[in-house]
Amino acid sequence: MNECVFCTLPETEILAENDLTRAFYDKYPVSDGHVLIVPKRHAANLFDATPEEMASVGALLTRVKIILDDRFHPDGYNIGANVGIAAGQTIFHWHVHVIPRYNGDAGSVRWHS
Template sequence: MKECIFCTLPGTKIFLENELALAFFDKYPVSEGHVLIVTKRHISNIFEATAEEMASIGNLLQRVKAELDEKYHPDGYNVGANTGPASGQTIFHLHVHVIPRYQGDAGTVRWHT
């Protein structure tokens, strides 16, 4: 079985962390400041998270936003977690995207028709 890249992330890449989750900058960012928040326990998706893990993710989400606001001054955010292949999930370890958005970048999580 292939090793999970989020379970073997070198500590030097960690941006913020708490007891149950950690945050780091996305290797392939959608925009400047794109961060991933992952659980320390290997679980596939958000529906497998315990209440405590969800609280830890929420705590980091607030801390990440404060840091990104100070450093990048975005105009908005997309926050989300893909669950399952049909949603576009390609790494099967729970991760929440925190994507800063900037005026004029046409950022969205939906297709426009």
């Protein structure tokens, strides 16, 4: 069985964190500043999250937005999670995408067949 890439994330890659979640830049970004917010506890999908983890994601999302606004000055954001293979989930440690959007970009999210 392969080791979960999110469970073995080096500390040097962490952009921000709190007690239950951490944020880091996506290795395959859809746009400049694309960040993932990931719970520290391994769980396969968003529906396995505890209420405390969901609140923790919300708190970290606010901090990440401030960082991204300061560094990248996006015009908008896509925020979402893929749950299941049919929805495009490729790593089975749930996570939330924070995708900065810029006027004139494609405005779509990544999709793998």
